[in-house]
Structure formats: C-alpha cells, structure tokens
Amino acid sequence: GQNIDQPTEMTATEGAIVQINCTYQTSGFNGLFWYQQHAGEAPTFLSYNVLDGLEEKGRFSSFLSRSKGYSYLLLKELQMKDSASYLCAVRDSDYKLSFGAGTTVTVRA
C-alpha cells in the first residue's frame, strides 16, 4: 500500500514562490504525479516524475528523489488563479494511483 504525506494548507503572496513537499512510503513505485484541483472541479494533471531529478514546465516544476521517498512541486510567479488544492499521487507496481489528502494553496494579493 501507499502512505503519502503532504501539508494541509499553505498561503503565499501573488508573485511569490511556493514549494509543496510530499513524502511517500510505497510497496512498489512506478511514478509520481502532481494534480491541481480547483474548488468544485475535477483534478487536472500537472506533472509526472519517474526518474530522480527536476521536471520543469513553465511556472511549475516537480522534483523527485526515489531513495528518499520525496517529491516537491514548485510554483513560481504565483497568480491568483493558482489558488487550488495540489494533489501528490504515487503509482504502484500494479499501475494503480494513490493520492495524498492534498495541499490547499491560497494566494493573497
């Protein structure tokens, strides 16, 4: 099974940078995902890491260390529309995806 931990809430100012950490324990690892979910909406895919290192996609970057069971999502140049929940998810050796409880990010003007 999976045990995925991430902070419950974070608050940051518009234009700033926020880093959301995720730690996991898994019986089999086959990739780590980050999803964004706005209130009342479905989750949408942000990033995918299967090898160690940093994946950059515009204002969003995701990092993975498999040996430490650790990932982070970095949001740069925060905008008001970035206020949402960010879900860390781990795919196991059976290709099923397990999610953390999510981190709610609030961006203040």
Place this chain on the structure above:
Amino acid sequence: TAGITQAPTSQILAAGRSMTQRCTQDMRHNAMYWYRQDLGLGLRLIHYSNTAGTTGKGEVPDGYSVSRANTDDFPLTLASAVPSQTSVYFCASSPGGPSGANVLTFGAGSRLTVL
C-alpha cells in the same frame, strides 16, 4: 469534446436504496477508475478496470460494485446505500499499459448525499 461523462451530477438518496452512477469515456482508454473524495482524506480508489472485461478492488471497495462490459462504460453501483457513502465520486480513465505517464483524465464528479 472528448472526455469523460458522469451522470447524475448530484443525487440525494435514502439509506437502503440502490443507485448506479454512470461513467462513459470516448477516448478509447483501456483503464478506468472510480474514486471517492472526502474532506481531509483525499481521493480514495474504490474499484478499477485495466481493460474491458476485467475489474479489481481498490482501497475502499466495500458496498460498491462495478462492471466493464465494454471499453467505454464503467458504471458504479451502490446496492444498499448507507450515510457513510455520502461523498463526491470521480470517474477517471487512462490509456493503460506499462509504458509512459498514463495520465488520468477525470470526469466532472458526482455529489451523492445519503440520508
């Protein structure tokens, strides 16, 4: 627009009654999933199907059943609803298979209240 359609979008159900949530995708994805999302607990996998004709149990399968008669449809049935099944339900699909990211695409969700 290609994607996943869930119905109904919301429902209030008396305890003990049965209901089926429908999920249809038009992306020809092999794998489909049902999750429930509860405050503080995140998304939890109920059942999944890696390909038409096969299904598997997720983290919280009790009280739910699924079928996968064809590629496009993956209905979720509650045979006798209980208040603890009050939740938001998401259907999702992915291309499936061992290679690539296999990103999940989610439906819009369905809010169920069991009284």
